Amino acid sequence: MKKVRKFQRFLFPVLISATINLLSAGRTVAQNKSNYIRIAKIVVDSAQLDTYKAALKEGVETAVQKEPGVLMLYAVYAKEHPTQVTVFEIYKDEEAYKTHIQTPHFKKYKNTVATMVKSLELTDVAPIAMKAKQNH
C-alpha cells in the first residue's frame, strides 16, 4: 500500500505537467486570426549566393530569437534553381512586422544584401489550413 502511495505521489505532478503540455501543444498559428503571414520570393545574384545565404540565415535566426512578434521564418531555396529563394514568414500581427523592419538586425541584413538581390516579390497570404506536428 505504501508503495502505491509513493507511486501516486510521483505520478500526480507528472500528470499535471503532461496535461499542461498537451493543452499548449495543440496551438497552431492558423487559430490566431491576427497573425500576419506572407511569402517572400527573392532571386539572388548567383555570384554572391553563398554570401547572401549566410546573411539571410543570420537575419532569420536573430529575428526569431530576439523579437517576440516574429513567430516563424522558414527560408529555403529551390533545389533545381538555387538562386530562387522563398521565405515563409509568420508574425504575431502586422504591428510585429512593422517593428521587425525597424530593428538593427533587419536593417543590417537589408544593407548587406542590397547588391545581391535581383528581385523581391512579397505576397500577403491568409491561412486555409496550417497543421504541424509538435516542434515543427
Next chain:
Amino acid sequence: MKKVRKFQRFLFPVLISATINLLSAGRTVAQNKSNYIRIAKIVVDSAQLDTYKAALKEGVETAVQKEPGVLMLYAVYAKEHPTQVTVFEIYKDEEAYKTHIQTPHFKKYKNTVATMVKSLELTDVAPIAMKAKQNH
C-alpha cells in the same frame, strides 16, 4: 524537514518532465537533413474555390493527424489573388512523401479536386534557415 522532503518529492518528477520538454523543444526541421521539403503552387477554378479550400483543409488535417511522416502542411492563399494557393510541405523524408500519396485520404483529396485545379507546380526545396517559436 518533512515538508521540505515532500516538496522535493513533488519537485523531482516535475523537473524531469520539464527537462525532457526543454530538450525536445529546441528541435527544428532545419536540423534534420533527411526532411523532404517542397512548395506546391496551385491555381484553383474560382467558381469552385470554397469547395476546393474545404477539401484541402480536410486533406491537410487528416494527413498531419494520421501520418507519422507528415510533419507540416501550411496551406495559404494570396489575399489579392484568392485562387492562388500555396502549400509549404515538410515530410520526414522522401519515403514518407511516397507513403503519403498512397493514403486513402490523399487519393480522396486528389479525386475531389481533380476538376477544380487549373494548374499545379511542385518545387523541391532545401533549407537555408528554418526558425520558429515553440508551437509554431
